[in-house]
Amino acid sequence: MQNDQLHTLLRDMDTRSELMPDQQLNETNVPTTNNSSKSINSTSLDQPSRRHSINNDVIANDEAIEIDDEANRTAIKNSPYRRFKPLMLRKFASIIGAFTMNLTIGTFYTFQNLSPYMASYLRANTSIGSNLDSSYMIWIPSMFVTCNALTMYLGAMLHQRRGIRLTCFIGTLFTSSGVLFTYFAIQWSFYVVIVTYGALFGVSVSFIYLPTLVCNMRWMPQRKGLAVGLVVGGFGLGAFIFDQVQSQFLNPSGLNPNSTADTQNHTYYTQPEILERVPILFLLLGGIYTGIQLISIAMISEPPPPPPRQDLGGPAVRDGEVAWHLKPKELLHHPNFYVLWFILLLMTLVVVSISQLLRVFGDGFIKDPTFFSKLNLYVSFTNCAGRPFWGVLSDFLPFKLVLALLGSFQTLLLFTLPLTELAHNYYSNSTMFIIWYMAIYFAFSGVFALVPVAAAKAFGISHVGPNLGVIFSAFGTAAILATGTASIAASHISWVALFSICGSLSLVTVLLTKFFTVKNERGENI
Numbered sequence: 001m002q003n004d005q006l007h008t009l010l011r012d013m014d015t016r017s018e019l020m021p022d023q024q025l026n027e028t029n030v031p032t033t034n035n036s037s038k039s040i041n042s043t044s045l046d047q048p049s050r051r052h053s054i055n056n057d058v059i060a061n062d063e064a065i066e067i068d069d070e071a072n073r074t075a076i077k078n079s080p081y082r083r084f085k086p087l088m089l090r091k092f093a094s095i096i097g098a099f100t101m102n103l104t105i106g107t108f109y110t111f112q113n114l115s116p117y118m119a120s121y122l123r124a125n126t127s128i129g130s131n132l133d134s135s136y137m138i139w140i141p142s143m144f145v146t147c148n149a150l151t152m153y154l155g156a157m158l159h160q161r162r163g164i165r166l167t168c169f170i171g172t173l174f175t176s177s178g179v180l181f182t183y184f185a186i187q188w189s190f191y192v193v194i195v196t197y198g199a200l201f202g203v204s205v206s207f208i209y210l211p212t213l214v215c216n217m218r219w220m221p222q223r224k225g226l227a228v229g230l231v232v233g234g235f236g237l238g239a240f241i242f243d244q245v246q247s248q249f250l251n252p253s254g255l256n257p258n259s260t261a262d263t264q265n266h267t268y269y270t271q272p273e274i275l276e277r278v279p280i281l282f283l284l285l286g287g288i289y290t291g292i293q294l295i296s297i298a299m300i301s302e303p304p305p306p307p308p309r310q311d312l313g314g315p316a317v318r319d320g321e322v323a324w325h326l327k328p329k330e331l332l333h334h335p336n337f338y339v340l341w342f343i344l345l346l347m348t349l350v351v352v353s354i355s356q357l358l359r360v361f362g363d364g365f366i367k368d369p370t371f372f373s374k375l376n377l378y379v380s381f382t383n384c385a386g387r388p389f390w391g392v393l394s395d396f397l398p399f400k401l402v403l404a405l406l407g408s409f410q411t412l413l414l415f416t417l418p419l420t421e422l423a424h425n426y427y428s429n430s431t432m433f434i435i436w437y438m439a440i441y442f443a444f445s446g447v448f449a450l451v452p453v454a455a456a457k458a459f460g461i462s463h464v465g466p467n468l469g470v471i472f473s474a475f476g477t478a479a480i481l482a483t484g485t486a487s488i489a490a491s492h493i494s495w496v497a498l499f500s501i502c503g504s505l506s507l508v509t510v511l512l513t514k515f516f517t518v519k520n521e522r523g524e525n526i
Contacts, residue, residue, distance in 0.1 A: 090301050091219050095227075097299030098212035099234035101168060104289040105175060105205045106238025111141055112359075113243050113376065116257065117250050118193070120269040121186060121278040128190050134266040136190070142483045143198030144205075149476020151206040153328075153469030159211035160465050164300050171207030172293040174200050180286035183279050197282075208293075209235070210472070212300065214465040217456055219303045222395075228452045229391025233384050236445060240380035242285070247373070249284065250277050256370075325460035328470050336458055339516045340451065341474045343403070346509045347447045348478035350410070350502050353486035354444075358437060361495055365421050366430055375434060382438045383445045390446030391453065398525035399454040400513045406450070407510035410443040414503035418496045457526040458518040 115137045123132055159167040178200030185192035209231075216227035251274055257267035269275060331337045359372055366372075394402050413436055420433035455471055456464045490498060518526050 087304070091303070093299040094219055094301050094303075095216060095230060097296040098216050098231050100292055101171075101208050101212050101296040101300070102231050102234035103238045103241070104292050105171075105201075105208050106235035107242040107285070107289070108141075108144060108201055108205070109236075109239040109380075110243050110246055113373065114246055115140075116267070117246075117269060117274065117278050117281075118186065119266075120257070121275050122190050122193070123268060124270065124275055125187060126189055132190055134268075138484055139194050140198040142480070143194050144202035145476060145479040145483065147199045147202035148205050149473060149479070151203050152210060152472050152476070153466060155206035155208075156210045156214070156465035156469035158207065159214065160463070164211055164215045164302055165297055167207050167211045168293070168297050168300060171204045171211075172290065172297065174204035174207065175293065176286050176290040178204060179282055179289060182282040183286070186279055186282070210465055210468050213452055214461075214468070215300065215302060217452070217461060217464065221461065223392075224453045224456050225391035225394035225449065226388065227391075229388030229449050232391070232445070232448050233387040235448075236380065236384035236387055240377065240384055243377060243380060245285075245288075246281065249281055250274055254370075325462040326467065327463050328466045331459055331467050331470060334459075336516055336518050337471070339512055340454060340458070341471055343509050343512050343516075344447070344451050344471060345474040345478045346505045346512075347407075348475045349482050350414070350505050351444045351447065352479050352482035353502055354414070354440060356482070356486045357490055357498065358440070360490060361417075361421075362433060362437070365424050366433070371430070375437060379438055379441050383441045386442040386445030387449045389442075391449040394450055394453045399450060399457065400516055400525050402446075403450055403454075403513050404510050406443055406446045407506050407513075410440070411503050411506040411510065413440050413443065414499050414506060417499045421495075454516075454518075454526065457520075 115134065119132065119134045119137055123129060126132075155167060155171070158170070178196050181196040181200070182193060185196040213228055213231045216231050217224045220227040251269075255269070255271055255274065257269050259268045259270045326334070362372065390402065390406065417436055417440075420436050423432040424430055451471065452464075452468055455468055459467050486498075493501075520526055
């Protein structure tokens with residue numbers, strides 16, 4: 001019984017030592033029994049040293065836990081996982097924002113659908129009256145292309161110096177003002193419409209297209225092709241979506257033009273229920289574009305700067321020399337720049353010329369007035385889907401090979417395009433023409449996905465925006481040369497000869513790839 005009491009007493013003392021070590025060190029009153037005083041006194045003499053040992057162990061444990069906690073907090077703070085979540089959210093938000101920004105500026109390519117309605121309204125409600133025919137509307141996209149070409153380098157430089165959000169906001173001001181002011185311009189004068197819907201819209205693209213494209217490539221340095229494909233895919237999707245918005249707002253009943261009022265047999269709308277909606281459409285579109293772009297600007301951001309001298313695509317080397325991170329002035333001293341410039345020039349000549357001619361060619365043997373309005377819906381989707389396709393392909397295959405495949409495919413389509421008329425006349429079926437029409441636009445879409453990727457890989461990502469501004473001067477030059485020229489040539493040259501000329505230009509681009517000599521650090525073609 002006494003031994004049990006002793007063990008209980010010692011256990012209680014140990015418990016109090018762990019709970020209140022400082023107090024227990026001073027306790028000396030330990031009850032004992034007469035029969036076991038020696039044993040207990042001995043135990044009492046040993047107890048302070050034991051309590052000190054317990055106390056030191058507790059303190060050591062506390063200090064170890066504090067050190068471990070501090071180390072864990074530091075590790076968690078510096079962990080890539082801690083930064084992963086917000087950085088990935090920023091990345092996806094920025095990619096989506098860039099996509100939707102380009103969705104709005106790509107709507108200019110609905111102009112082919114919008115042009116008949118604008119021409120009809122201008123004839124009926126402005127002083128130019130019957131002196132205006134549909135062929136005059138070509139001045140609007142001509143002004144668009146010209147102003148876009150002249151200001152593209154300016155937009156790229158602003159992005160380089162002031163960042164993506166300010167640049168895109170300036171682009172939004174031009175887009176919204178251009179479209180919204182067209183509400184007034186179309187009621188005043190055709191020439192004012194050229195300024196608002198042509199010039200201002202063209203400038204807006206310069207402050208949005210290249211900056212968002214470059215921003216996406218910086219977010220996805222190992223998948224530059226996909227990054228570019230997503231941006232230009234949004235550009236192509238704009239026409240697919242807003243073609244339907246415009247048609248449903250202006251002409252929900254699907255009425256056909258009911259007047260042939262000029263010497264070239266162009267048709268026009270005279271129905272009041274259609275014409276009265278034309279100015280209001282620009283208020284609707286301007287409001288939608290402004291809302292989408294402001295939300296997109298809030299989503300877009302620049303990625304964190306990469307470590308010094310890090311280019312995940314590999315430093316590009318030309319003829320044994322390092323040739324990455326070139327500035328525009330340095331770019332002009334490299335032969336590969338001129339090869340890429342002429343490739344874009346020839347490809348753009350083909351794209352713009354065929355875009356003007358396909359509709360005229362098809363109208364010669366397809367008499368359904370609604371055929372092209374329906375076909376353009378699918379072509380817009382094909383154009384959109386082709387851009388990411390060619391971009392992703394350039395991530396896995398060399399630029400020279402992908403461009404050669406694209407150019408060869410395009411050349412074959414252009415040389416065989418006249419056969420679609422023969423097939424239609426023989427089988428009374430437009431299937432071959434539809435397939436060729438869609439395939440041609442699928443090929444065209446690759447041009448604008450491949451050239452930016454090639455420029456980034458060959459000349460570096462640091463100054464790729466301004467460099468592309470210089471390279472895309474080829475696009476503006478070709479568009480100005482081809483606008484209207486192709487239509488004039490079509491009245492003097494047979495379709496076979498005209499399509500053969502375009503096919504030959506496409507073939508030349510394939511041959512030019514041989515002179516594009518940029519290689520990566522492993523000596524492989526980029």
